[in-house]
Amino acid sequence: MLSSRYSGRRTSLLYKAIQMFLLRYLEKTMCSSRQETSTSISNITMHLIGSEGLKRKMIGFMNRTTREHLRWKASEGAFNLRHAVSTLIVSYITPQMISNLKPETEAKLIDNFMAFNIEWFQSPFALSTWKNLFKVLRARKEAAKIINVALERRKDSILEKQGDFLDTLLEEMKKEGSIFDQASIVNLLLNIGVVSRDTTSHATALTVDFISKNPRVLTELQREHEAIVQKRDDKEAGLSWEEYKDCMPFTRMVIYESLRLANLGTIIFRKAVKDVVIKGKLEVKRYTIPAGWIVAVAPSVVHYNAEIYENPLEFNPWRWEGKDLRSPGSKTLMVFGGGARQCVGSDLARLHLAIFLHHFVTTYDFSVVQECEIYRVPFPCFTKDLHINISPKSPS
Numbered sequence: 404m405l406s407s408r409y410s411g412r413r414t415s416l417l418y419k420a421i422q423m424f425l426l427r428y429l430e431k432t433m434c435s436s437r438q439e440t441s442t443s444i445s446n447i448t449m450h451l452i453g454s455e456g457l458k459r460k461m462i463g464f465m466n467r468t469t470r471e472h473l474r475w476k477a478s479e480g481a482f483n484l485r486h487a488v489s490t491l492i493v494s495y496i497t498p499q500m501i502s503n504l505k506p507e508t509e510a511k512l513i514d515n516f517m518a519f520n521i522e523w524f525q526s527p528f529a530l531s532t533w534k535n536l537f538k539v540l541r542a543r544k545e546a547a548k549i550i551n552v553a554l555e556r557r558k559d560s561i562l563e564k565q566g567d568f569l570d571t572l573l574e575e576m577k578k579e580g581s582i583f584d585q586a587s588i589v590n591l592l593l594n595i596g597v598v599s600r601d602t603t604s605h606a607t608a609l610t611v612d613f614i615s616k617n618p619r620v621l622t623e624l625q626r627e628h629e630a631i632v633q634k635r636d637d638k639e640a641g642l643s644w645e646e647y648k649d650c651m652p653f654t655r656m657v658i659y660e661s662l663r664l665a666n667l668g669t670i671i672f673r674k675a676v677k678d679v680v681i682k683g684k685l686e687v688k689r690y691t692i693p694a695g696w697i698v699a700v701a702p703s704v705v706h707y708n709a710e711i712y713e714n715p716l717e718f719n720p721w722r723w724e725g726k727d728l729r730s731p732g733s734k735t736l737m738v739f740g741g742g743a744r745q746c747v748g749s750d751l752a753r754l755h756l757a758i759f760l761h762h763f764v765t766t767y768d769f770s771v772v773q774e775c776e777i778y779r780v781p782f783p784c785f786t787k788d789l790h791i792n793i794s795p796k797s798p799s
C-alpha cells in the first residue's frame with residue numbers, strides 16, 4: 404500500500420495531463436498567492452489555538468463536534484472514514500472562520516466546501532467528469548458568495564467583534580499597505596476550508612488503517628486514553644488542553660509514525676537564494692545548487708531511508724520512544740515540510756488527530772469492512788477508502 408504504484412489502473416498521459424490541468428485550474432480559483440495564504444494562515448493557527456483562552460474554547464468545540472459525529476456514525480452502520488472526517492473538519496473549521504452565520508447559511512457553506520473537490524475525476528472522455536466539474540465550480544461560486552455577503556456585513560457592522568478569523572482578516576485588511584483585499588480574503592477562507600479538510604481526513608483514515616492492522620498499538624492507545632479518563636473528575640468531559648499536552652506520549656508517537664508512513668506532503672519546493680554547497684562524504688558526491696534554482700524536495704526519501712529509520716516500511720510507533728515530539732518536524736521528519744516555512748496548520752492537525760483518537764478508542768469498538776488502498780501520482784490518492792463499523796463499547 405505504501406509503495407509508489409499505480410494499483411493496476413491504466414493512467415494515460417492524456418488522462419494525467421488533463422487531471423493536472425484541472426487541479427491547477429481549481430488551485431488558481433482557490434488561492435491567489437502562496438505568500439498571502441501563508442502569512443495569514445499563520446494567523447488562523449494563532450487565532451485558533453494561540454492564546455490559552457482560545458485553546459480551551461477550541462478544544463472544547465472540537466471535542467463536542469467529534470463526539471457528535473462519531474455518535475451519528477455509530478448509528479449508521481458501515482461508513483467511509485475519510486469522508487466522515489472531512490465533514491467533521493469542515494464542521495469545526497467553518498464556524499471558527501465565520502462565527503455568526505445563520506444555521507442554514509452555515510450548513511450551506513459547509514455543503515459547498517464539501518462539494519468543492521476533485522474526487523469525481525474519472526476520465527476526460529466521460530460526460531460525468533464535465534458535469535461534475537460544473538457542479539464543483541458552482542459550489543465554489545456559492546461558497547464565495549456566502550463569504551462575500553458575510554464579509555460585507557461585518558465590514559459595515561458597528562456591533563461588537565465576533566472574535567473569529569474573519570475579524571482577524573478584516574483587521575489585517577485595514578492596515579496600511581495590507582496585502583489583503585476583499586477578493587483575497589474570500590480566496591483564503593475557501594482555501595483553508597479545502598486544505599484543512601483534505602490533508603487531515605487523509606491523515607486520520609491512514610492512521611486508523613495502520614492501527615487496525617496493529618492490535619498491539621491499539622491496545623497501548625486504549626490503555627493510555629482509558630488512564631486519562633480514569634483520572635478525570637467529570638468522566639463525560641472531553642480531552643482537556645493539559646491532558647493533550649502532558650498525558651499522551653504514546654498517542655504522539657502513533658501520530659508521528661502514521662504521518663511519516665503516510666507521506667502526505669509528497670513534494671515541497673524551495674528556491675536557493677544563494678549558492679548552496681551540498682557536502683557528500685566523497686568528493687564526487689559534492690555539488691552546488693546555484694542561486695536562483697528551484698529545488699523539489701521529496702520528504703519520502705528521508706522518511707523511507709533505512710539508514711535513518713530501521714525497517715522504514717514498518718509501522719512502529721515505539722521507534723519514537725524518548726524523542727522530543729513537540730515540534731512539528733526536523734531534518735529527518737518533514738511531514739509538515741521543513742525549515743522556517745512549514746505547514747501552518749500542523750498544530751491544528753495534530754490536535755485533531757489526538758482528539759479523534761481519544762474519542763475513537765475510549766468510546767467505540769470498530770471493525771474494518773473495507774481496507775484502504777492508495778496509489779501515488781505522486782500525491783496519495785485513495786483507490787479504495789477505509790470503511791469501518793463502530794459500536795459503543797459495552798460498559799465494563
Ligand code: HEM
Nearest residue numbers: 441599602603606667668671739740741744745746748752
Ligand atoms: C495532517 C495534516 C497536514 C499535513 C500532513 C500537511 C502537510 C503540509 C506540508 C508538507 C506543507 C508544505 C510545507 C513546506 O513547504 O515546507 C504544508 C503547507 C501548508 N499547509 Fe498543511 N498539512 C496538514 C494540515 C493542514 C491544515 C489543517 C491546514 C489549515 C488550517 C494547513 C494549511 C497549510 C498551508 C496554508 C500551507 C502553505 C504554507 C506556506 O505556504 O507557507 N495544513 N502542509
